Amino acid sequence: MKKDSELAKQAVLRLATIDDADAIRKVHYDAFAESEQQLVAKLATDLLDVETNKGSLTIVAEHKNQIFAHVALSPVSIEGREGWQGYILAPLGVLPEYQKSGLGSELIEKGLSILKETKAEIVFVYGDPKYYGRFGFNTEDAEKFSAPFDLEYPFGWQAMPLTQTENEKQPVKITCVPALMNPELW
Numbered sequence: 001m002k003k004d005s006e007l008a009k010q011a012v013l014r015l016a017t018i019d020d021a022d023a024i025r026k027v028h029y030d031a032f033a034e035s036e037q038q039l040v041a042k043l044a045t046d047l048l049d050v051e052t053n054k055g056s057l058t059i060v061a062e063h064k065n066q067i068f069a070h071v072a073l074s075p076v077s078i079e080g081r082e083g084w085q086g087y088i089l090a091p092l093g094v095l096p097e098y099q100k101s102g103l104g105s106e107l108i109e110k111g112l113s114i115l116k117e118t119k120a121e122i123v124f125v126y127g128d129p130k131y132y133g134r135f136g137f138n139t140e141d142a143e144k145f146s147a148p149f150d151l152e153y154p155f156g157w158q159a160m161p162l163t164q165t166e167n168e169k170q171p172v173k174i175t176c177v178p179a180l181m182n183p184e185l186w
């Protein structure tokens, strides 16, 4: 375990390309439970297709040609609100033997810093608040927005504003890129 965490510390972060598809698929297939692994691995590789999922950002952690971890951040939109820029972080996965070495945190921080430079206003995530809360994601800011589909775990719907956000009078619905518009993911 010690050896693996040392290797993880040497990993460098870089933007992913379509050539990384097999390695990214393996990261999520191995990281997630059996009930989710197929679905999440497919989502991760679908998001590499930037033609159909325009504007998506994918980052991998790599060392000596091995990919240990991956995150994707893809744009979300609100009908009738041109120019509004939001993103959703999904999926995030770290190979089991390299978990708890800081790679997940590094990928999140890197993704958020890139988005801050692009003037993104808010980032959403649907996951464990105990993990994502430490980065500033919270359920209160997410309440002003509804996810594209009914949520199996509503407590997991979180957001983090990157700039001053408008105070919505009632929740506005967001739309994601095609890869995420699958009710099974929510």
Ligand SMILES: CC(C)(COP(=O)(O)OP(=O)(O)OC[C@H]1O[C@@H](n2cnc3c(N)ncnc32)[C@H](O)[C@@H]1OP(=O)(O)O)[C@@H](O)C(=O)NCCC(=O)NCCS
Pocket (backbone or CB within 6 Å): 031, 032, 092, 093, 094, 095, 098, 099, 100, 101, 102, 103, 104, 105, 106, 126, 127, 128, 130, 131
């Ligand atoms: C969740 C995950 C991405 C975290 O990445 P990681 O590199 O292992 O985590 P980090 O090293 O950045 O952070 C480790 C810390 O997060 C905590 N943590 C990890 N997974 C957690 C979870 N699901 N819930 C709460 N805390 C979690 C660890 O206990 C550790 O806490 P500590 O710093 O107090 O010791 C990774 O464990 C993973 O791939 N898990 C399986 C897939 C998954 O659940 N992905 C997220 C879907 S929303």
